[in-house]
Amino acid sequence: MATKFSRQRQAIWDFIKDRTDHPTAEAVYLGVKSACPNISLGTVYRNLMLMRDTGMIRTVEVGDGVIHFDPNTTDHNHFICTNCGKVIDIDGGDVEAIKQEAAAHFTGRIQGYSAYFYGLCPDCTKSAATKTTE
Amino acid sequence: MATKFSRQRQAIWDFIKDRTDHPTAEAVYLGVKSACPNISLGTVYRNLMLMRDTGMIRTVEVGDGVIHFDPNTTDHNHFICTNCGKVIDIDGGDVEAIKQEAAAHFTGRIQGYSAYFYGLCPDCTKSAATKTTE
């Protein structure tokens, strides 16, 4: 067989598989250290990219110059807080409708899709409201 | 006055203002060299980022790890060819409808938006069809 399931790969998968906070490679690296104290950052990158290439996870590029990883491979949109940088899933939107809408105005075949919405996340909206009137 | 309109900035603006091909900083740098033979890459970056900050142009992050620049600041979508990497505008889509659709499923205020569609561009579709059946 071609693939060996190493302890490190398992640890990375265990760490990321239920995440909804779109960690970076660095964050995965730090998070996996408890299970694999001397894992290498290169190993984390290699495995994350391999998981992406095999469709286990998806990469998300938010505009902060760093790659984020998302175990949710179903079609969905992302919200990025312009204040704290948090990346939040927007579930339940009719992604198919959005694709259709764009396809109607383009003469190529649209396969994939990813959209990013920007604004203040609920938390930052709250703390902004707390501050003295501004 | 705070702003000086240098020859270099003018050249960069002249180069990019009518482009629809979303050049990178590197591409702008090369393209501007004929007008400004010894312009510096740093100058190109500084001016492009300044133009973005003042709303003259927009940055587009496509997933290739490089920043692209777009003089079209009106709301529109982008198509990225997974074969040749070309970035093409999708004009005429109802962007507002897409925003609404997503906003309906999210409890924060959505301000900005950018969406990317992936697939084979018209050119690559054509040349793929030319090849022996595969």
Added chain:
DNA sequence: ATAATAACAGTAATCGTTACTGATTAAGAG
């Protein structure tokens, strides 16, 4: 248990972007 090789840790290299330097130069005042 052993062989074969995927995967590893550690580190060096790459590359896009940003920051720093002292030298230029655009723009307003006299």
Added chain:
DNA sequence: CTCTTAATCAGTAACGATTACTGTTATTAT
């Protein structure tokens, strides 16, 4: 037109995320 001054420049060094390389380790099939 000349002078002043601060914005901008060219050139280069620094930075940080990601990738590539190298010799070692460990998973899997036999």
